[in-house]
Structures are given as C-alpha cells and as structure tokens.
Amino acid sequence: MPASAIADGLRRIGGGTRRAVARLGFAARFAVAVVLHSPEGLRRLRLTLREIYFAGVLSLVIILVSGLFVGMVLALQGYDVLQRYGASESLGVMVALSLLRELGPVVAGLLFASRAGSAITAEIGLMKATEQLSAMEMMAVDPLARVVAPRFWGGVISMPLLAALFSTLGVYGAYLVGVKLIGLDAGAFWGNMQAGVDFREDVVNGIIKSFVFGVIVSLIAVFEGYDAKPTAEGVSTATTRTVVGSSLTILAADFVLTVFMFRGVGA
Amino acid sequence: MNRSSIDLWVGIFVALGLGAILFLSLRVGNLLTTTNQEGYRIEASFANIGGLKVRAPVKSAGVTVGRVDRIRLDPTTYEAVVTMTVSREYQFTRDTIASILTSGLLGEVYIGLDAGGDTQMLADGARITKTQSAVVIEKLISQFLFDKAQSGGGK
Amino acid sequence: MIALAPLASPTLDRTASIAVELDDVTFGYDRARPVLSGITMSIPRGQVVAIMGGSGCGKTTILRLIGGQLRPQTGRVLVGGRSVPDLDREALYAMRREIGMLFQFGALFTDMTVFENVAFPLREHTELSEDLIRDLVLMKLNGVGLRGSAGLKPSELSGGMARRVALARAIALDPMLVLYDEPFAGLDPISLGVVGQLIRQLNDALGITSVVVTHDVYESLKIVDYLYFVSGGRIVAQGTPDEVRASRDPFVRQFVDGEADGPVPFHVKSASLAEEFALDAR
Numbered sequence A: 001m002p003a004s005a006i007a008d009g010l011r012r013i014g015g016g017t018r019r020a021v022a023r024l025g026f027a028a029r030f031a032v033a034v035v036l037h038s039p040e041g042l043r044r045l046r047l048t049l050r051e052i053y054f055a056g057v058l059s060l061v062i063i064l065v066s067g068l069f070v071g072m073v074l075a076l077q078g079y080d081v082l083q084r085y086g087a088s089e090s091l092g093v094m095v096a097l098s099l100l101r102e103l104g105p106v107v108a109g110l111l112f113a114s115r116a117g118s119a120i121t122a123e124i125g126l127m128k129a130t131e132q133l134s135a136m137e138m139m140a141v142d143p144l145a146r147v148v149a150p151r152f153w154g155g156v157i158s159m160p161l162l163a164a165l166f167s168t169l170g171v172y173g174a175y176l177v178g179v180k181l182i183g184l185d186a187g188a189f190w191g192n193m194q195a196g197v198d199f200r201e202d203v204v205n206g207i208i209k210s211f212v213f214g215v216i217v218s219l220i221a222v223f224e225g226y227d228a229k230p231t232a233e234g235v236s237t238a239t240t241r242t243v244v245g246s247s248l249t250i251l252a253a254d255f256v257l258t259v260f261m262f263r264g265v266g267a
Numbered sequence B: 001m002n003r004s005s006i007d008l009w010v011g012i013f014v015a016l017g018l019g020a021i022l023f024l025s026l027r028v029g030n031l032l033t034t035t036n037q038e039g040y041r042i043e044a045s046f047a048n049i050g051g052l053k054v055r056a057p058v059k060s061a062g063v064t065v066g067r068v069d070r071i072r073l074d075p076t077t078y079e080a081v082v083t084m085t086v087s088r089e090y091q092f093t094r095d096t097i098a099s100i101l102t103s104g105l106l107g108e109v110y111i112g113l114d115a116g117g118d119t120q121m122l123a124d125g126a127r128i129t130k131t132q133s134a135v136v137i138e139k140l141i142s143q144f145l146f147d148k149a150q151s152g153g154g155k
Numbered sequence C: 001m002i003a004l005a006p007l008a009s010p011t012l013d014r015t016a017s018i019a020v021e022l023d024d025v026t027f028g029y030d031r032a033r034p035v036l037s038g039i040t041m042s043i044p045r046g047q048v049v050a051i052m053g054g055s056g057c058g059k060t061t062i063l064r065l066i067g068g069q070l071r072p073q074t075g076r077v078l079v080g081g082r083s084v085p086d087l088d089r090e091a092l093y094a095m096r097r098e099i100g101m102l103f104q105f106g107a108l109f110t111d112m113t114v115f116e117n118v119a120f121p122l123r124e125h126t127e128l129s130e131d132l133i134r135d136l137v138l139m140k141l142n143g144v145g146l147r148g149s150a151g152l153k154p155s156e157l158s159g160g161m162a163r164r165v166a167l168a169r170a171i172a173l174d175p176m177l178v179l180y181d182e183p184f185a186g187l188d189p190i191s192l193g194v195v196g197q198l199i200r201q202l203n204d205a206l207g208i209t210s211v212v213v214t215h216d217v218y219e220s221l222k223i224v225d226y227l228y229f230v231s232g233g234r235i236v237a238q239g240t241p242d243e244v245r246a247s248r249d250p251f252v253r254q255f256v257d258g259e260a261d262g263p264v265p266f267h268v269k270s271a272s273l274a275e276e277f278a279l280d281a282r
Helices: A002-042 A045-055 A057-085 A088-129 A132-138 A142-183 A186-196 A199-227 A230-267 B003-028 B031-036 B137-154 C059-066 C088-098 C114-125 C130-145 C159-170 C188-205 C217-223 C241-246 C251-259
Strands: B041-044 B057-060 B063-073 B080-087 B099-104 B109-114 B126-128 B130-132 C018-027 C036-045 C050-051 C074-079 C101-104 C175-181 C209-214 C226-231 C234-239
Touching: A002 A132, A002 A142, A002 A199, A002 A230, A045 A057, A045 A088, A045 A142, A045 B003, A057 A088, A057 A142, A088 A132, A088 A142, A088 A199, A088 A230, A088 B003, A132 A142, A132 C101, A142 A186, A142 A199, A142 B003, A186 B003, A199 A230, A199 B003, A199 C074, B041 B130, B041 C217, B080 B109, C018 C059, C018 C209, C036 C050, C036 C059, C036 C209, C036 C226, C036 C234, C050 C059, C050 C188, C050 C217, C059 C074, C059 C175, C059 C209, C101 C159, C114 C130, C114 C159, C130 C159, C159 C188, C175 C188, C188 C209, C188 C217, C209 C217, C217 C241, C217 C251, C226 C251, C234 C241, C241 C251
Parallel strands: B041 B126, B057 B109, B099 B130, C050 C209, C050 C226, C101 C175, C175 C209
Antiparallel strands: B041 B080, B057 B063, B063 B080, B099 B109, C018 C036, C018 C074, C226 C234
C-alpha cells in the first residue's frame, strides 16, 4: 500500500512539473507572439493610448498617494536612525537612494500589478469567457493584435512613468517631513542628495528596473487573461494568479537586477 | 469617456511622468552637475584608503571640488591608486597633500586636498605625490596596546 | 469615392450552388474520444439549415470547423468551394471576412456602444469614410429594428436585443454565409420569434446562406429549409421540416416530442443498479 501511495505521489509531482513547464513554454511562445503582433497593434496608436489611460492614468492616484506617504515615513524613520549618529543631514541621500534604486520601482510595480495588472487580466479573461475574443477571431481580427498587444504596451509605457512619479512624490514627502516638519536645513537636504545620487548609477538604473517590471507585470497580466478558463471562477483565479505571480516575479527580478546593477558600487 | 478627454489625460500623465524623470535626474540626481562641470583628472596613491568608495567627494577646506572616479590596486607597489575628477574652476598646486578623511566618527569617507605653496599647478592626468593614508582605528588600537605592553615589560 | 458593394474583396465563390460542404469529417481533441465522426453534409446556397442535437453533442464544433477555428483530423471542409483546413492564416482571415457568426450570447464587445459594435468589422476591414460607416451601421441596425438603440452599451440591452445587435454586426460586411451558435438560447418567446424571423428574412433579403446550430426544435421547424440531427458525434437523421414532422425515426421522435427516455437514454452510462447498491450481496 505505501509503495503505491509513494508512486502515486511521485506521479502527481511529475505531472504537476510537466504541466508547469509546458505552461512556461506556452507563456514564452505567447510572449513572442505578442511582440510579433505589436507592430500591427501599434499602428493604430489610439488603441495603445486608451490602454495607457486605463493602466497609467487610472493608477495615478494610488501611486501618488502611496509615494508621498512612503517618502514621509522613510524620512521619519531615517531621521530617527541617522540623528543617533549625527548624520541627519544625509537624510535626503538616504531617502532618494532608497526610492530611486529600490522602493520606487518595486513598490510602484507591486501597486501597478494589483491595480492595473489585475484589471487587464480580468478584462481579457472576461472577453474570453463571453466569447468576445472568439467573435473577434471570426471577424478576421486577430485578438493578439487588437486586444493583447495594446494592453501589453500600455502597461510597459505606463510603468516607468508611474515609478518616476512615485519616487518624485516620495522625495517631496521626505522634504516635507525633513525640512518643513523636523527643520533640517533645506540646502543641506538637497545638496547632499545631489552629491550622493548619481544620474547614471541610480536614476537610469531605477528607470531600467521599472521598465523591466512593467514588461513583467504586463506580460503576466495579458497571459493570465488570455489563458484563463472561460468561466467566472477561471477569471477570478487568473486575476489572483496575476497579482501573486507578478508580485513574486518583481521581487525575484529585483534581486537579480540589483546584483547586476549595484554590485560594482562598493569597488 | 470620449476620445479627446482620454487623449488629454494620457497627455497629462505622460507629461507628469517625464517631468518626474527630469526632476529625478536634475534636482535629485547629478545630471546637471556632472555634465556642466567638465573636470580634470588627477591620481593619487595611498598605502591604505580605508572605507573610501567610488563617487566619494573630494573636498578642499570642506568644499566639494570633485569626485572619486576609480579605485584600483597598483600590482607592483601594492598601493591603492585613486583617480578623481576635480572641477576645472579649482586649480591645485603641485605640492598639494591628499588625505583620506572621515567626517565624524561614522560619517562618509572622502578625500581632502590641502594646497601647498608651489607656483606650478596640477595638470590633467597628474599624480599627487604627497598623500596621507586613512587612519585605521584597529591599527591605532593595536599600536597603542603594543606600546603599553612594551613599556610595561620594560619596567 | 469608394464603391459600396465589395466591402471586402471576395475570395469565396458566391455563385457556387453548394455553400458549405463537409465530407466524412472526423474530429476529436484526443484520439481516443472523437467528438465528431463521419459527418457528411452539404448546405446549398441561399438556404437556412439547422444542425440539431442535445447539449454537448458536437454541434458547435461543426461551426468551429466551418469557421476554421478547428481543423478536422480527417475529411474535407469546403466553404464556397475552398478547403478551409488548407488555408494559411491570411487566406483564412480573408475567408472569415465573408462569414458572419452569431455567438451564443451575442459576444458583443462590452466596452463599446451598440453603434461601435456594428461598426467594428467595417472599421477593421474597410477604409470607408466616417459618414459612410455611420449610414451603413444605422442601416444594419434598422434591419434588426434597433436603430434607436445605437448609443446604448451592451449591458443596457435585453438578451433578445443583444442577439439582434450581434446579428447586425454579423451581417455588417455583407457575408455570403452566416453561422448561428444557439441563437435562441435563453430568450423569451417573443424575442425568440423575432430572432427566428430575422434569420429567415435576412437570409432571403441578402441572399446569404445560414447555418443554425440549435436545440430549439419548434422554432427551427418554422424557419429552416433542412435539418440535420446530430447525436454522439454522428448524423442520425436529416430531412426537410415536413419530413421531420412525419418521421417515425425514434431519435427524431424523441427530440421533437421531447421525451425523457429513448435512443438518448435518461441514465448516463453507469454501473448497474445491482452492483451500485450491492444488492446481490444481501
């Protein structure tokens, strides 16, 4: 009996792995197809503009408000620690570097995944469940070009802008707390920040990170939507998968990118 | 939501986003300061640089005049060779002393330049000969203990 | 000025006497369980033909084979004289411009108004001016009696109205063939009659060919020219409405009279009662 139970368990693990790998293969094929169909979809810019509206503009409020508060909290906590070592004038650098390198892209990415990514998945999944994608196909319109590619690019374009806005509001929030509330010298705050933040090393790398996260979230979102089971339950499962999957992928990718980007800093 | 208002909002969004990137580059970052201030490079060797890092400031009399570009180890002398860029508006004499300093006990490590009385100035690519290495606290302490032990033993 | 008639350059032979032909078609998602086996039917031009059968008998699969969304394992599928499985993507898309399809619940694009839904195929496949598109769309909507609802969103429509808008959208490009997937499902009797009449009228007025997949036998008998009965992936009976009404075939009788038990058994295949309840053990 136990032998057969073990064999059964192994079989289940094997089957699960097989399915997961096959799904990954399908996702890769899908990603290539989306990119190949992009020129067709981008030709009509209006479709992509519309998706920038849904992915970017509608995420503005949550991004701006979160950025402001994250910056203010960072300033409060940072000041508490820094002033113990008499380094409170480095508050600006600390906040700016944390935001530009890590928090801006990562937190904006996570918020983007739950705000825009889930919406994209739900929309595409629902279109699939109600046969709208099939109908489009039968009208000789490729859903990859008409529905998927614009949403993908809308997300990819929106994400770096959102991350930059998040960081900007965060720096402003830190300024409010550090200079206006705590009473640090404004000149030292901005001066030290400028002296400690490098354009190429910190700003550009942050933008690259947010771009990569934009690709990750958008791709997962459109894929999960397109691959959703065409039922109400399937769409809700797919939406959850988008949020969980893209959040974990963002964090993992962030680690890898950080290793590559900032490894040389200490040398 | 009709087309023109979508266009308007997307326009506002993109403008805001690009503005934010500009703000981060210019106000938060140093894009303006690095591109505007073409500097000249000078080198200096130190026996020990302590915690000096690339992009650490180069200061003279407390004023930041440049930045550390590169740190490497000279394979023959086993000394650290630091390359720094100094802003063109500041000229330093050839007998300038470069020291590795720390602001406060735990503050950032930087290079301090103390100009001497020479009439000739450092040119691009020149090397500072007079340097003072970082003070390594562990070495100071062990030196102190060693001295104590020796004087104690002599008694 | 762009001519009105050829909205999409025709690739299908609109004069062929047989619009759709399936010849010994077998299809299955896996080899062991074929969904369809040995399906042969020919649908003459200008007719309304119904494919009837219980739920899950493979009716919709036939439509997907005709539309080229699926490929048969064996056999031929011809639409307008061209073999559908052999078309490459471009040719397939060219063919689909001449096929309209009405999906089960309309499948209207929920983010567009009724007007934009009907205009969608015109905008995608033609370079017509905005004025011309407006006129064409309103004409199509008028044809289904919904010109006054052009500005509504699909969520504001009743089931029957949504079906009619989808019908207007399906005929927007003046197709030669319209496929209907369960056009009567979930409609009240009035809407059902309206949709049935529209299928017939549009077919005759526009000179198209219609294939209706449905399980609604009464409505079909009123409007169609010919019926196929599909069960278990095979064609089990066929004939004109009169032949069907007069038929003594047990399957047709069960289907038309709506009997619970017959050639299609009430009980799904299962272990015998005796085994299931362990009767012989006592």
